[in-house]
Amino acid sequence: MRRALLHEAPTILISVGEDFKSIVWKAQYDMDFNTECLFCFSERITGYRVEDELGRSGKVAVCPHCEKVNAIYA
Template sequence: MQRSLSSLQHDLVPITINVGEDFKSIVWKAQYDMDFNTECLFCFSERITGYRVEDEAGHTGKVAVCPHCEKVNAIYA
């Protein structure tokens, strides 16, 4: 599954992140956003964590990541 995240900038170039992709906290400049009380799609851990992410070009989005297996579980607004 693949979804584009619209940039908040005026150029509207999307950042593309795949569900199931390994979390790249340093590359994506991740910043904690919130916790979700739902289980992971991949390892069935009981909790996933939301992060605001930004790539090198400044395109932003939000992803929900499992803290145990470090896979992207969802893209959210």
């Protein structure tokens, strides 16, 4: 009998409200969200696929105006 091993990819540790440090994380554009920023009420937020130096990855929605993380999404 064979068993399938499921490995979960390690996720990046970023918090909502944190300043987005694009220098620290490798960031690649993902999509635009048509919603207001939670912090400065800018009209749009932008989604990025990010990865840190340890290879952990995730997706975050960032305000291009105040550069704060508004959401973490899948």
